Structures are given as C-alpha cells and as structure tokens.
Amino acid sequence: MGIPGCRGREVAVLTGSDSSLSRRRCPLPLRRPLVVTVRALPLRTSLVCPGRLEALCSQQWRKQQRVARFCAASGLPSSEGYDGGQPADEDFLVVNFYHFVPIQSPEAEVSNHLMFLQGRDIHGRIYINEQGINAQYSGPREDALAYAKWLRGDDRFSGILVQVSPATGGHAFPRLKLRYKPSLVQLEGGASHLPLVDPAKRATPLPPSEWRRRLQGAKGEALGGGEAGSQDRKCLLLDVRNGYEWDIGHFRGAQRPNVDCFRSTTFGQSESADSDPLAGIDKENTDVLMYCTSGIRCDVYSTILREKGFQNLFTLSGGVSHYLKSEGPAEWLGNLFVFDSRLSLPPAAYNPESEDRGEEKAIPQDGNSTFASCYICRSRVAELRHRNCANLDCNFLFLCCSRCVEKMKGCCCSDCTAASRLRPALVGSQRYSKWHTYRDSEA
Structure with a gap:
C-alpha cells in the first residue's frame, strides 16, 4: 500500500522516538532482538533560596574541577x-x-x-x-x-x-x-559471514593527511577513473554513503551515490555505469578511494569488494569526521550528515580553527543540481540541514528552502498539505515530538 501523498516513492524516516534513519522499501528483519533500555533516574528539582546560591555555585565549581582532573588523569x-x-x-x-x-x-x-x-x-x-x-x-x-x-x-x-x-x-x-545485534551495520544478507575481523580482508586505511595528499594529487578526471600521474595507474573516489548525505556535503570530485539505503548498496556488483561507478573499471590498476562518515561502512563493504576481485582498495581512516578534525574542510564541500538529532554539522564543529581561518563557505558551489538544492523548487537552500515532512504518514527527509517551507506548510508535496495527520512546520533545528503532542493540542 502506498504512502498517502507519496505513492511509489522511497521515504526517509528520522523520528523523535528513534534517531535511526531508514527507507520504507528496505526489507525489515524477520524478528527483532530484545532491546535492553537503560533510563536515567529523573532529577529532582526544587526552588533555590538566595541563602543557598553561593553554596550551590561552589558545588558546581568543585564538580567542574573534578571533571577537569578526571580528564587530565585519563588523558581524555x-x-x-x-x-x-x-x-x-x-x-x-x-x-x-x-x-x-x-x-x-x-x-x-x-x-x-x-x-x-x-x-x-x-x-x-x-x-x-x-x-x-x-x-x-x-x-x-x-x-x-x-x-x-x-x-x-x-x-x-x-x-x-x-x-x-x-x-x-x-x-x-x-x-x-x-x-x-547480528550485524553491526545494516546490509542486505547481513554481515556476519564477512571476514570483518581480518584487517587484510578490508581496505587499506589512509590517515587524513595522506588522504588529502592523494585527493590533491588526483584532480579532475582522475577521481572519476582517469589517469593520476601515470598511464597505468588510475584513481576513483567512491562515496559509500546515501545520496541524501551527499546532497549536503561531499569531497570534491565524488559522484553522488545512487543509493537511498546503505543495506541495498550494490557497488561493484553490476555492469550498469549509470548506477554503479565501479562498473567496467580495471580492478588491477585502479586505486579505489572509499569514504563514509566514520569509516565503518567502508570497512564492511570493502570486504565484499575484495571478494569481487578489487585489489587496490583504500579507505579514509576514521571517516569524514576524523578528516575534518585533522585537515579541516580542505577538499570538502558543505556539511556532514550525522545520524542523530543534530542531522548536520559544519566542519567547524570538528575543527573550530578552520572557521577562524576563514576556510568555510556558507553554501559552496559544485555545479550539481541536487547539491544544496531545495527538493521542491530546486533553488539553493540557505541551510544545509534536512527536515521531515510535516505529514506524519509521509515523514520524508528532504532539503527545503524557507520560502517553500512556508508555502507548503513544512510538507514535501501538495498532496501532503491536505493530509489528516499534519504537524506544524518546524523552525530551525527543532525536532518533531510524538504525534499525541500535536493531536492533544488541537483537541
């Protein structure tokens, strides 16, 4: 059965009850493992009389000192x-x-x-x-x-x-x-059969400085499989993330992945160059530079590519987040998509000095129609941050300009604006609450 207003379209979901992002068409596991939930006890609140204010401030100062000593002693x-x-x-x-x-x-x-x-x-x-x-x-x-x-x-x-x-x-x-959890990352067919614990079966990790050197030494066509300093050696930059992550940030020269759910990734397993950037490449003489947010998706998927005969696989150690901390936004465009309530982080969140040096740009240009573009009108967005459709039964994750947010009431299409379970359009980085919050307020 289709989703009201969004029939036949894959839908990204990032809800307030669970910050995991998924696609409706991704197959669900046959059974769910038991979830053990640990909840912190609620804090007691009370009014503070003026006579206790100085004592409380002193307690707070001592707590901060204990934390500082703890971090210093632990080297954290x-x-x-x-x-x-x-x-x-x-x-x-x-x-x-x-x-x-x-x-x-x-x-x-x-x-x-x-x-x-x-x-x-x-x-x-x-x-x-x-x-x-x-x-x-x-x-x-x-x-x-x-x-x-x-x-x-x-x-x-x-x-x-x-x-x-x-x-x-x-x-x-x-x-x-x-x-x-049987698989540490979601992958079609699971990952328990893959040789993940054997480093030799995974891609060779490159530290951020070496990754930057290789990108700067392999410009233009070389990153798409062309020559990189030698007629025999070629280089291809592979984004092992989802397309919507690419839409707010990526390395220069990286092709937008035609993937909406990592578990359905099929790079290196097809012969269609339109959907598979690894189709038809020389497996022996092409260096494949793989990257993702933290590195785990590359480590997992590289074991599959090894089995497919790809010999020269390299991954960005620690992923983009580690790179931004070490190298700043060099060779990087935009923000980094993260799978939690923050959704999007600028390079300065990892390396504040890059902002002080003026290395960041508000919305960089890369010539691609989907990068930093409004899903509705295709204009350039002012904020590199996705939002969920206001229609609860759609909840599509999309980029949207402020004008379309107002015009479409926070929805992704005109059909959703007439939905029965419509939430208010959120402003800025707000996140949607449970449906009863809005249902009860209307009642």
Missing part, C-alpha cells in the same frame, strides 16, 4: 586514540567509535556494558556481536568520556579511535539501546 580526549577535542562550553558530548575484534561471549559483553552504564546518563545506540562493537551515544561530558575510558581499558579495545563532537541542546538520542 586529547590523548592518543581520541579525536574531537574538548568543547569548552558544552555540557553534553556525542561520542562515536567502532572496532572489529573477536568477542567470544557477546551476550556477556552486553551485560558487562549494562552494568557499567547503570546510573550514568547515556543515550544512544551501542551494538555488540561476535565481530566487535559499534557505538554512537551522547551524555554529559563526565559520563560520556568515562564509558570510552572504561572500554579502552580492555586490551581488546585499547586501540580504538574515539571521536568526540559537541552536542546541541542536551542528548542527541532519545534513549539508550544497548543490545546484541
């Missing part, structure tokens, strides 16, 4: 293996990391993590299985960094790259989902 997050710095004025952080390593008893591992997180204010998605861990979560600085430090105290995870960025307005995730 500036010590080796941590990335993102310590945003001085942010109370909440968003932390991302993943690691492929054999885990003999993943269910017991989940229990250990749950025990450590008891009493800590952590929201996010933390998945564990026999192949390792994949985590994205938010929390107050002390809790967020304590969990990362605790994990790195285990020899199996001592070398993981922990990436830290500032949260905006508290938690970036609605709740904590910490569970066993």
